[in-house]
Amino acid sequence: xxxxxxxxxxxxxxxxxxxxxxxxxxxxxxxxxxxxxxxxxxxxxxxxxxxxxxxxxxxxxxxxxxxxxxxxxxxxxxxxxxxxxxxxxxxxxxxxxxxxxxxxxxxxxxxxxxxxxxxxxxxxxxxxxxx
Amino acid sequence: xxxxxxxxxxxxxxxxxxxxxxxxxxxxxxxxxxxxxxxxxxxxxxxxxxxxxxxxxxxxxxxxxxxxxxxxxxxxxxxxxxxxxxxxxxxxxxxxxxxxxxxxxxxxxxxxxxxxxxxxxxxxxxxxxxxxxxxxxxxxxxxxxxxxxxxxxxxxxxxxxxxxxxxxxxxxxxxxxxxxxxxxxxxxxxxxx
Numbered sequence: 001x002x003x004x005x006x007x008x009x010x011x012x013x014x015x016x017x018x019x020x021x022x023x024x025x026x027x028x029x030x031x032x033x034x035x036x037x038x039x040x041x042x043x044x045x046x047x048x049x050x051x052x053x054x055x056x057x058x059x060x061x062x063x064x065x066x067x068x069x070x071x072x073x074x075x076x077x078x079x080x081x082x083x084x085x086x087x088x089x090x091x092x093x094x095x096x097x098x099x100x101x102x103x104x105x106x107x108x109x110x111x112x113x114x115x116x117x118x119x120x121x122x123x124x125x126x127x128x129x130x131x
Numbered sequence: 132x133x134x135x136x137x138x139x140x141x142x143x144x145x146x147x148x149x150x151x152x153x154x155x156x157x158x159x160x161x162x163x164x165x166x167x168x169x170x171x172x173x174x175x176x177x178x179x180x181x182x183x184x185x186x187x188x189x190x191x192x193x194x195x196x197x198x199x200x201x202x203x204x205x206x207x208x209x210x211x212x213x214x215x216x217x218x219x220x221x222x223x224x225x226x227x228x229x230x231x232x233x234x235x236x237x238x239x240x241x242x243x244x245x246x247x248x249x250x251x252x253x254x255x256x257x258x259x260x261x262x263x264x265x266x267x268x269x270x271x272x273x274x275x276x277x278x279x280x281x282x283x284x285x286x287x288x289x290x291x292x293x294x295x296x297x298x299x300x301x302x303x304x305x306x307x308x309x310x311x312x313x314x315x316x317x318x319x320x321x322x323x324x
Contacts, residue, residue, distance in 0.1 A: 011164065012160050012161050012164045013160070013164070034189060036160070068182070068185070068186060070186075070189055070190065070193065071190060071276050071277050071280045074262070074280075075262055075276070078262060101182075103178065103179050103182070104182060106183075106186070106283065106284055109255065109283075113255055113258070113259055116259065117259055117262070117263060
């Protein structure tokens with residue numbers, strides 16, 4: 001199975017960095033998320049997770065390190081987390097780490113809300129974003 | 132939410148406040164990206180409130196971009212709207228104005244009243260409810276979760292004003308204020324020992 005890598009960029013839209021590693025199971029979504037077609041962007045990530053859970057079936061570590069995302073992205077991130085929860089329910093080992101900018105209560109609260117919505121145990125860590 | 136609201140008078144009054152960005156015209160994604168960079172740059176001195184202003188600006192501006200019913204028929208049929216970011220001593224003020232269908236007015240006012248009746252925890256619950264429940268129709272999408280998110284991020288009530296233009300169209304104004312970060316914990320590093 002192949003890795004999924006998307007290089008983030010900030011142009012007319014803000015594309016987050018995506019690094020999903022099929023060998024190590026360590027995945028990261030970082031940067032800023034405001035996209036032209038949010039559903040399409042995140043559905044590729046969800047498809048990758050589904051393929052991994054069918055073909056690889058090893059532990060998955062998902063690190064979120066976002067400094068900004070719009071409400072449309074927040075809906076899609078919930079779908080990503082639901083896919084991870086599904087894997088966990090099927091017996092997969094899943095670890096979700098949520099890194100939030102230390103001065104951003106809103107992004108920290110998002111993780112709490114995602115935990116309520118998905119039942120996932122999301123570990124939260126503050127970090128100092130680079131500008 | 133009265134019907135006599137005069138947006139243009141309101142707009143003229145803004146001269147008294149320090150306007151950081153003021154635009155009336157066709158809105159495109161390219162333009163929005165330019166504005167967002169401009170706002171970020173201007174708010175570098177107030178990182179914490181600046182992030183909130185940026186985030187609220189993005190939600191409000193994309194709402195205009197997606198849902199304005201006024202269209203400029205010159206060129207690529209862009210949506211038309213007004214976006215203003217101003218500041219007073221204590222707060223940043225974000226204002227958007229755009230045409231909506233008169234039919235949507237009642238629902239928007241109702242959503243706004245619900246939002247303003249809720250505290251932060253209530254707003255988070257409401258947002259989760261909207262996020263978990265499928266969208267009934269495209270039209271209400273922006274009026275739902277986006278407005279709730281704006282109130283959460285701004286940590287403030289939102290102000291909605293609607294002026295009926297005709298049976299079909301009404302002018303919708305959204306005003307959101309964000310407190311500036313008070314420089315209370317900043318140490319004076321230039322002080323000599």
